[in-house]
Amino acid sequence: MVRIAKALGLVILCVAVLILSLISYVSLRKDSLFTSSKYYMGGPRIMFHAGFRSQFAMNFLDPSFIPLTNALNEELQGKPSRWRFNKTAFYKQSYIDIPTNFSLTKNSVRVGQLMHFDYSSHKYVFSISNNLKSLLPDTSPIHNKHYSMCAVVGNSGILTGSHCGPEIDQADFVFRCNFAPTEFYSKDVGKKTNLTTFNPSILERYYNNLLTIQDRNNFFLNLKKLEGAILWIPAFFLHTSATVTRTLVDFFVEHKKQLKIELAWPGNIMHDVNKYWKTKNLSPKRLSTGILMYTLASAMCDEIHLYGFWPFGWDPNTGKDLPYHYYDKKGTKFTTKWQETHQLPSEFKLLYKLHREGVIKLSLTHCS
Numbered sequence: 252m253v254r255i256a257k258a259l260g261l262v263i264l265c266v267a268v269l270i271l272s273l274i275s276y277v278s279l280r281k282d283s284l285f286t287s288s289k290y291y292m293g294g295p296r297i298m299f300h301a302g303f304r305s306q307f308a309m310n311f312l313d314p315s316f317i318p319l320t321n322a323l324n325e326e327l328q329g330k331p332s333r334w335r336f337n338k339t340a341f342y343k344q345s346y347i348d349i350p351t352n353f354s355l356t357k358n359s360v361r362v363g364q365l366m367h368f369d370y371s372s373h374k375y376v377f378s379i380s381n382n383l384k385s386l387l388p389d390t391s392p393i394h395n396k397h398y399s400m401c402a403v404v405g406n407s408g409i410l411t412g413s414h415c416g417p418e419i420d421q422a423d424f425v426f427r428c429n430f431a432p433t434e435f436y437s438k439d440v441g442k443k444t445n446l447t448t449f450n451p452s453i454l455e456r457y458y459n460n461l462l463t464i465q466d467r468n469n470f471f472l473n474l475k476k477l478e479g480a481i482l483w484i485p486a487f488f489l490h491t492s493a494t495v496t497r498t499l500v501d502f503f504v505e506h507k508k509q510l511k512i513e514l515a516w517p518g519n520i521m522h523d524v525n526k527y528w529k530t531k532n533l534s535p536k537r538l539s540t541g542i543l544m545y546t547l548a549s550a551m552c553d554e555i556h557l558y559g560f561w562p563f564g565w566d567p568n569t570g571k572d573l574p575y576h577y578y579d580k581k582g583t584k585f586t587t588k589w590q591e592t593h594q595l596p597s598e599f600k601l602l603y604k605l606h607r608e609g610v611i612k613l614s615l616t617h618c619s
């Protein structure tokens with residue numbers, strides 16, 4: 252009896268040990284997966300930390316990312332100066348009719364016309380008012396405009412501490428996204444702004460729908476800083492911006508004369524823009540504002556440098572945690588909310604490919 256119990260105990264112990272060793276073997280393998288040179292050439296400058304295991308890093312580890320990450324690592328290790336502009340490749344791209352897609356014009360709409368929204372159900376409509384029509388440009392603001400060197404500045408936290416400001420300011424034309432602030436960040440992001448996008452929902456989020464005199468003053472003063480630039484207002488992408496668009500239109504009708512700002516109101520352009528990117532195998536539910544700005548720039552510029560395009564929560568040079576936006580308050584958690592609609596890692600992959608081909612220059616390190 253005792254002998255049987257002993258034998259049984261031994262068997263149970265053996266099984267337990269076996270299970271335990273199996274578990275540790277699996278977790279060991281998992282760890283080596285993240286650090287093995289096969290998946291990510293683990294040079295001294297690319298480090299790994301908890302953030303790397305987050306969901307987007309997992310996307311980044313997608314097998315199709317492996318050649319990319321190897322190339323990226325080489326790039327960061329050594330000679331970023333190796334990048335050469337390939338004019339042939341740049342001009343080989345084909346484009347949408349950007350000047351007409353850039354903005355609706357007075358002649359392209361009539362009062363009472365019902366607009367739909369690119370990303371909303373067809374049932375939602377927006378009636379073009381006299382006031383809105385009065386704010387439309389007579390001709391496309393970029394008709395016959397061409398620049399030799401453009402910078403497109405995304406809002407990624409990778410710009411923090413980059414000292415890229417002076418380099419960005421050397422561009423002839425600087426594109427920015429979502430009314431991003433430059434004032435306290437100019438060392439890293441530059442001062443110059445020639446175009447910034449303005450989603451009407453910004454009024455809701457940052458200016459209390461312009462409900463108080465103070466909100467209106469704040470907004471007015473921030474617009475003043477942009478004088479000479481183009482405000483690019485995508486009002487017909489989402490029906491949720493319909494109400495704030497009316498507030499915005501009223502504000503501009505009142506203050507247009509005091510503000511030397513050019514307004515541009517793109518119509519329903521996303522169908523054509525999406526079609527273009529689909530030919531490059533990129534078809535997310537929604538393209539990011541950043542890649543949309545690059546799309547515009549590609550028809551207006553001879554050469555394009557991209558800054559602040561890096562959708563991951565860790566610095567590729569140091570491995571340190573990054574905020575989502577360069578202007579986020581310290582301690583703001585990297586957000587993954589964009590994953591519901593955007594495919595920033597796929598966009599990044601494509602832009603990095605263009606960088607490797609010399610079509611654009613993607614800045615991922617500090618500027619000297």
Ligand SMILES: *[C@@H]1O[C@H](CO)[C@@H](O)[C@H](O)[C@H]1NC(C)=O
Binds near residue numbers: 337338339340343609
């Ligand atoms: C530039 O791009 C063209 C077209 O994509 C390609 O045929 C050519 O080899 C590239 N030149 C260099 C120097 O990479």
Ligand SMILES: *[C@@H]1O[C@H](CO)[C@@H](O)[C@H](O)[C@H]1NC(C)=O
Binds near residue numbers: 349523
């Ligand atoms: C955008 O450009 C395409 C041509 O590439 C044109 O067919 C379309 O009408 C334009 N869309 C708008 C809203 O101007």
Ligand SMILES: *[C@@H]1O[C@H](CO)[C@@H](O)[C@H](O)[C@H]1NC(C)=O
Binds near residue numbers: 442479
């Ligand atoms: C771009 O904006 C800067 C001011 O931010 C201005 O000095 C410059 O003339 C503008 N360039 C163009 C091409 O509009």
